[in-house]
Amino acid sequence: VQVVESGGDLVQAGASLRLSCTVSGLTFSNYIMGWFRQAPGKEREGVSCITWNGGTTYSEDSVKCRFTISRDNAKNTLYLQMDSLKPEDTAMDYCAAAVSIASCRRQEYAYQGQGTQVIVSS
Numbered sequence: 001v002q003v004v005e006s007g008g009d010l011v012q013a014g015a016s017l018r019l020s021c022t023v024s025g026l027t028f029s030n031y032i033m034g035w036f037r038q039a040p041g042k043e044r045e046g047v048s049c050i051t052w053n054g055g056t057t058y059s060e061d062s063v064k065c066r067f068t069i070s071r072d073n074a075k076n077t078l079y080l081q082m083d084s085l086k087p088e089d090t091a092m093d094y095c096a097a098a099v100s101i102a103s104c105r106r107q108e109y110a111y112q113g114q115g116t117q118v119i120v121s122s
Helices: 101-105
Strands: 002-006 010-012 017-024 032-038 045-050 057-059 067-072 077-082 091-098 116-121
Touching: 002 091, 017 032, 017 091, 017 116, 032 067, 032 077, 032 101, 045 067, 045 077, 045 091, 045 101, 057 067, 057 101, 091 101
Parallel strands: 010 116
Antiparallel strands: 002 017, 017 077, 032 045, 032 091, 045 057, 067 077, 091 116
């Protein structure tokens, strides 16, 4: 299984970024997908989860209304649209596959990638 994130960058506060995650080696549409992040010196934090068909999403309060998770099962790709970025969003962002929404929200993942770095300057 390969999980590969891309799209991280250095941006100014208020900017937008779109992260992508391409997955291979598994049946993408069979998995709940999610994003989590880890900032230097801080604990890992779940960001968002999305159901198999994209019909339901969950996002943490810290990013709700600013970040949008989506997926394209035909392309085996997960996305995270990040708007109105803040310096506190600076973190390594990871894409992950989970077997259930409950697992995703507990950050119990079956597979995860190596991450893509997001840096937001003030």
